Amino acid sequence: MTQSATLSQKFGYRFSWVGMIGLSIMLFWGIIALIAPHIIPHPVGEIVDEDYFGAISSRFWLGSDYLGRDMLSRILMGARYTVGISLAAVSIACFCGVVLGMTAAVVGGWLDAALSRFLDAMNSIPGKLSGLVVVAAVGSSITVLIVTLAVIYTPGAYRFARALAVNINTMDYITVARTRGEGIFYIIRSEILPNITGPVLADLGLRFVFIVLLLSGLSFLGLGVQPPYADWGALVHENVGGLPFGAPAVIVPSLAIASLTISVNLLIDNLPQKIRDRNA
Amino acid sequence: MSTYVLNLIAVRLLIAALTLLIVSFAVFFATAMLPGDTATILLGQAATPEAVAGLRTAMHLDDPAYLRFLRWLGGFLSGDLGTSYVNNVAVADLIGGRFINTMRLAGITTLFSVPLALTLGITAAMFRGSLYDRAVTILTIGVISIPEFMVATSAVLVFSVYLKWLPALSFANDVTSVWQMLQVYAMPVISLTFVVAAQMIRMTRAAVIDTINTPYVETALLKGASRPRMVLRHALPNAVGPIVNAVALSLSYLVGGVIIVETIFNYPGIAKLMVDGVATRDLPLIQSCAMIFCIGYLSLITLADIIAILANPRLR
Numbered sequence: 001m002t003q004s005a006t007l008s009q010k011f012g013y014r015f016s017w018v019g020m021i022g023l024s025i026m027l028f029w030g031i032i033a034l035i036a037p038h039i040i041p042h043p044v045g046e047i048v049d050e051d052y053f054g055a056i057s058s059r060f061w062l063g064s065d066y067l068g069r070d071m072l073s074r075i076l077m078g079a080r081y082t083v084g085i086s087l088a089a090v091s092i093a094c095f096c097g098v099v100l101g102m103t104a105a106v107v108g109g110w111l112d113a114a115l116s117r118f119l120d121a122m123n124s125i126p127g128k129l130s131g132l133v134v135v136a137a138v139g140s141s142i143t144v145l146i147v148t149l150a151v152i153y154t155p156g157a158y159r160f161a162r163a164l165a166v167n168i169n170t171m172d173y174i175t176v177a178r179t180r181g182e183g184i185f186y187i188i189r190s191e192i193l194p195n196i197t198g199p200v201l202a203d204l205g206l207r208f209v210f211i212v213l214l215l216s217g218l219s220f221l222g223l224g225v226q227p228p229y230a231d232w233g234a235l236v237h238e239n240v241g242g243l244p245f246g247a248p249a250v251i252v253p254s255l256a257i258a259s260l261t262i263s264v265n266l267l268i269d270n271l272p273q274k275i276r277d278r279n280a
Numbered sequence: 281m282s283t284y285v286l287n288l289i290a291v292r293l294l295i296a297a298l299t300l301l302i303v304s305f306a307v308f309f310a311t312a313m314l315p316g317d318t319a320t321i322l323l324g325q326a327a328t329p330e331a332v333a334g335l336r337t338a339m340h341l342d343d344p345a346y347l348r349f350l351r352w353l354g355g356f357l358s359g360d361l362g363t364s365y366v367n368n369v370a371v372a373d374l375i376g377g378r379f380i381n382t383m384r385l386a387g388i389t390t391l392f393s394v395p396l397a398l399t400l401g402i403t404a405a406m407f408r409g410s411l412y413d414r415a416v417t418i419l420t421i422g423v424i425s426i427p428e429f430m431v432a433t434s435a436v437l438v439f440s441v442y443l444k445w446l447p448a449l450s451f452a453n454d455v456t457s458v459w460q461m462l463q464v465y466a467m468p469v470i471s472l473t474f475v476v477a478a479q480m481i482r483m484t485r486a487a488v489i490d491t492i493n494t495p496y497v498e499t500a501l502l503k504g505a506s507r508p509r510m511v512l513r514h515a516l517p518n519a520v521g522p523i524v525n526a527v528a529l530s531l532s533y534l535v536g537g538v539i540i541v542e543t544i545f546n547y548p549g550i551a552k553l554m555v556d557g558v559a560t561r562d563l564p565l566i567q568s569c570a571m572i573f574c575i576g577y578l579s580l581i582t583l584a585d586i587i588a589i590l591a592n593p594r595l596r
Contacts, residue, residue, distance in 0.1 A: 221539070
């Protein structure tokens with residue numbers, strides 16, 4: 001903290017190089033998700049290789065899948081579903097969790113108690129199990145997946161945000177704001193939210209990883225993203241028959257998931273203390 | 281043991297029971313939201329309206345939702361799990377043998393993962409900051425950050441495809457020799473052990489390091505005790521509570537892991553049964569399996585909490 005303190009004052013936040021690697025891989029997949037339709041070498045649905053489970057070659061950089069479709073194109077397009085669905089779900093989960101958490105902390109009383117008890121109960125259903133039950137009941141579509149994943153991870157976000165907000169709520173400036181006659185909405189937006197943004201964003205990153213893992217798990221079971229669309233988990237599911245041959249079609253999508261989740265974890269672990277631990 | 285501790289434990293058990301009630305509520309209503317009428321689904325599109333109405337009455341489908349919920353819950357508690365929609369067999373019969381298979385898988389995994397994880401976690405904490413500690417930490421973070429199916433597929437790639445030591449698929453039905461049994465269980469157990477042990481190593485290491493940071497352990501170091509002696513004699517006895525708590529908590533990851541592992545290795549357990557049930561939308565089967573998994577999960581979490589209460593010397 002001695003040298004870097006002055007440096008971070010000069011240049012804003014300072015990231016360690018491990019964090020930078022994580023950030024670059026994350027940005028790489030984000031950009032791929034955005035521009036995938038323009039850069040795929042072959043149409044995703046078209047059978048282009050005569051051989052199935054083809055090996056890596058100069059024509060098919062990542063081999064071909066169980067029908068002979070180009071794996072590189074399918075992975076690039078898969079990034080859209082894995083990153084897009086997870087991002088949408090984590091945004092909804094954290095938005096609801098943080099709003100409810102801050103409200104519960106500020107209002108307190110029976111609202112806080114009831115909400116905490118209910119959400120804790122929801123939290124004690126394992127994520128994969130809730131996913132299975134919902135898919136069994138209403139079937140699987142991209143909207144259902146986003147909503148389900150968001151609902152599964154809202155209690156965790158709530159718990160985290162509430163714990164932070166309860167600490168802030170005891171500060172003198174909150175008492176001052178209350179005495180001034182400010183309403184709940186003002187206190188939440190202008191006094192509490194600015195002070196918990198850093199840790200909440202770090203928590204959002206971690207929750208994003210959990211959601212990517214759960215979504216991939218569901219898709220791997222064949223219950224997540226349905227054909228003709230395919231996220232990375234679904235790509236592993238489709239091509240699991242190639243496992244005994246060690247086909248790249250099974251290995252590469254797994255590696256893609258791992259690169260995304262590990263890089264987000266690396267970034268969060270190496271965030272400057274200033275962002276990660278403020279008031280936590 | 282003081283009445284205060286007993287009270288704390290009683291409250292914890294009460295909360296667990298209440299949670300289970302909310303969970304069963306959630307499971308029932310998630311599956312009762314099913315679009316389409318169950319009686320029509322069972323009888324097919326060609327059924328006469330009279331037949332559908334008859335079946336509706338027989339299945340009590342016209343009753344209000346809370347009555348159906350109470351009847352379902354009562355049935356579940358008294359061991360009547362309902363009848364499968366798909367093949368008209370009592371769900372209890374479908375689950376019976378498979379439940380034992382799953383418990384066996386979980387039991388063997390526990391036997392392997394607990395000693396492994398405790399050894400690695402405690403030694404990593406003992407030599408904190410060393411190359412060994414960093415290797416263990418990076419490895420566990422790696423395993424935690426990747427999906428469970430990737431752990432299992434990697435195990436297949438390494439042990440069956442490249443090394444050719446083990447068969448890729450698992451069937452627990454026709455096992456005649458010890459060697460065969462080893463072969464059948466090896467792959468699922470290895471995969472599950474990785475998933476569970478990674479969590480356990482992390483939590484154990486953190487628990488031991490927490491104790492090492494206390495003044496009395498520092499005193500032990502200052503009086504000249506070696507690092508292993510400092511950890512094993514002075515820190516460990518006080519870290520037992522948090523460690524057992526960590527073990528119980530990590531074992532709850534078995535619930536998620538077993539769903540993936542049984543599917544990959546075609547292992548005849550209840551998780552595989554449930555995933556198949558989801559594909560055929562066999563609701564009574566799914567409800568029962570979901571409840572069994574939730575009960576298992578909740579018991580482990582509650583057990584972990586109770587151990588944490590018992591292990592806290594300030595409460596004794």
